[in-house]
Every structure is written in C-alpha cells, then in structure tokens.
Amino acid sequence: MADEPTQQFAIQKLYLKDCSLENPAAPAVFRETWKPEARVELNTKHEDLGENLFEVVLTVTVTATKDEQTIYLCEIHQAGVFTLSGFTEEATDQLLGAYCPGVLFAYAREAVSDLTTKAGYPPMLLSPVNFDALYARKKQNQQ
Template sequence: MADEEGGTGTHEALPNGADTTPQIGLISQYVKDLSFENPNAPAVYQWQEQPQIDVQFNIGATPVADDVHEVVLKIDIKAQGANGVAFLAELAYAGLFGMRNVPVEQVQPFLLAEAPRLVFPFARRVLADAIRDGGFPPLLLEPIDFGALYMQQAEAAQAQQGDGETVGHA
C-alpha cells in the first residue's frame, strides 16, 4: 500500500480509481457551553402571565485541522414577563465535520446552512431538557430554514458589496 503523505505530492501519482468524490461526514457533536439561569426562583413559579420568549441564533464555523471544521450553533433564549426575567438559557452546540474533495464554492454554504440544520434537532433537545429541568414547560423551538437564512445573508452581503455596481446572477 502506498503512503499518501510520501511520494511527489502530485495527483497524477495516484492510482487509477483514486477517490476524488466529494465527501462530508459528521465526526462528532457536543455541548460546547450551556447556561441556564432562573434569577427569580421561587417567585417565578407563582407568576400568572405567560412570558415573552426571545430567541436569537448565531452560527460560526472554524477550521480545526486539514479537512475538519467545527460548526457552532449558538442559541440564546430570554423569557421575560411583567414581573421580570423568568429564565435565560444559552447554548453553544457544536459539530465537527470532515470534508474532503468539496469544491471551495460549496464549503461555506455547507458550513453555514446545511451543518447547522443537521445539529439543530440535538441542540433543540438539549435546550428543551434544560428548560424543563429548570422547572418550566419544555420549550420546543420551531424548525429553522438555515438554507434560506444563509441565502438572505449572502444576498444582503452581495448587495452591500455591489453598492451601485451591476452584479450578475449565477
């Protein structure tokens, strides 16, 4: 068997049938950071009105090794009522993704749209359990169309860069 790291480093040296097919795999997923605050316990359990729930999302991607990226889905939740804050929950849920032979123009769309879609159900469960364990009904977040969000942000960034220039569409 040939040593992949040895040799000339040229792709021509690869044997016929070498694997050049794009491949992506989820290596691992994990809670990177989790915080739940119940600042008004035990009085909060006597409040009658439903709190307003504010949910904020942030997605980040960082290369951690050759062909391996960490994607972090950060979700911040604040439940605020007339009497004060019912609870605060913050979660940074991460996934390690291995990527090989992926066209460079497809890397960012995968990392910022598809990867968060894959880890979201697990992050949603972690938050629902944490909120339930805090003495509240579990909060089941609605599914999010990360692809549409990515496209909106990409179009906004393109429009901002264009700043009056005509930009072609692919």
Template sequence: MADEPAFAPDQGFPANGEDTSPAVGLITQYVKDLSFENPNAPMIFQSQAQPRIDVQFNIGSSVIGDGVYEVVLKIDAKASVDDQVAFVVDLSYAGLFGVRNVPEDQLQPFLLAEAPRLIFPFARRVVADVTRDGNYPPLMLEPIDFGALYMAQAQDQFGALQGEPAGQA
C-alpha cells in the same frame, strides 16, 4: 483498439485509485457551552402570565485541522414575565465535520447552512431539556430553514457590496 487503456488520464478518472469525489461527514457533536439561569425563582413560579420569549441564533465555523471544521450553533433564549426575567438559556452546540474534495465555493454554504441543519435537532433537545429541568414547560424551538437564512444573508451582503440597503436586493 485493444491496446487502448480503459480509462484515459484526461477523462477525469482518479489516478492510482484515489477518490476525488466530494464527501462530508459528521465526526462528532457536543455541547460546547451551556448556561441556564433561573434568577427569579421561586417567586416567578407564582405568576400566571404568559412569558415573552426571545430567541436569537448565531452560526460560526472554524478550521480545526486538515479537512476538519467545527460548526457552532449558538442559541440564546430569554423568557420574561412583565419586567422580570423567568429564565435565560445560552447554548453553544458544536459539530465536527470532515470535508473532502468540496469545491471552495460550496464550502461556506455547507458550513453555514447544511451543517447547522444537521446538528439543530440535537441542540433543540438540549434547550427543551434544560428549560424543563428548570421547572418550565420545555422550550420547543421551531424548525429553522438555515438554507433560506444563508441565502438571505448572502443577498444582503451582495446588496451591501452593490451599495443597496439591506433587504433590497
């Protein structure tokens, strides 16, 4: 009994002290691309009408190196008053994430749901600052449930594979 090792190799304990537990970390985040257009200034500032604001989001990820992924949150916002464009904001905000020992089936949900959630508050601040600097009230984007968006997209893709119309799964 005293001769038995404390850990048996078949119990799943790391060999030679190697850490096999899943881990992710934000390495850095940055503005990858930013454009602000104020095409009808200064005449647009005379308008008292409330602008219509259209905001679109897109998320992409790519492998940068061994265990390093870049996640890019693209935000396009356009404000219009009547038939005139007040401003256009195009922002690509990125984060580099280190990923170790994450199961393959969990990698995509992390990269397309959790990682954007982590960098969104910083991208939101950039959008608010640039619209304020363009002489507009800061555009404060509402929080986004990236997890729910990911699940809805996954269901739509599953429904498409099953031959169902999008949104019917």
C-alpha cells in the same frame, strides 16, 4: 477526462460545547400564572481545523420575559466536527453555513427543552428553522 475530486461529507463528532441557564425570577415566578414571551437568537460560526476537518458551533439563546423582567435565559453552544473534502469553496461555505447548523439544531433544541424543564418551566420547544434561507439572506446582505 481528468478525474474529478471525490466529495466527502461526514460527521465526526457532535457535542455540547457550552450551556448555561439563568433563573433569576425563581421561585417567585412559580406562584404566578404567566405565558412566557420568548426571544430566540441563533448564531453560527465555524473554524477550519485542518486536514479537511471543520468545527461548526450553533449558539441558541432563549430569553423568556414577563413585563420586561427576565424570567430565564438559556444559552446552548451545540458543536460538531465535520469532514468536508472535494467540494467547491462555495459548496463548502454552504455546507458550513446552512447544512451543518441544521444538523446541530436538533440537538440544541433538545438541550433547550431539557434545561428549561429542569429549571421548573414547561419545556421550551423551538420551532423548526430554515437554515438555507438564513444562509441565503446572510449572503445577500454581504453583497
């Protein structure tokens, strides 16, 4: 029986690659009572860095509006470098497209909450995301 390759998954580094917050309605919005209508967009991408290292970037964009006016726009690019070796191509794609973004989401969620609070608003607490389901839907749409 041939030796099967040893599978290895490791987080090498987690970091905030980019973040921005636009607050065009301040300070007038602070004198109003409003319940934000928020739209959340998620995107992921990954890059092969060589030597079994991959960078995965999760982009979270939150746009809060009131009566079609942008109150704030918060965008976070949460990234990580991961070691992946010994996995099939399909399993590697699943890890990079679903599992790694799931790891990064907790950090992006915290950054969004911190930035919106520092902008003078209640913290924007993002709901949990099922990245496995998003990945499966993306794969289904590609077929």
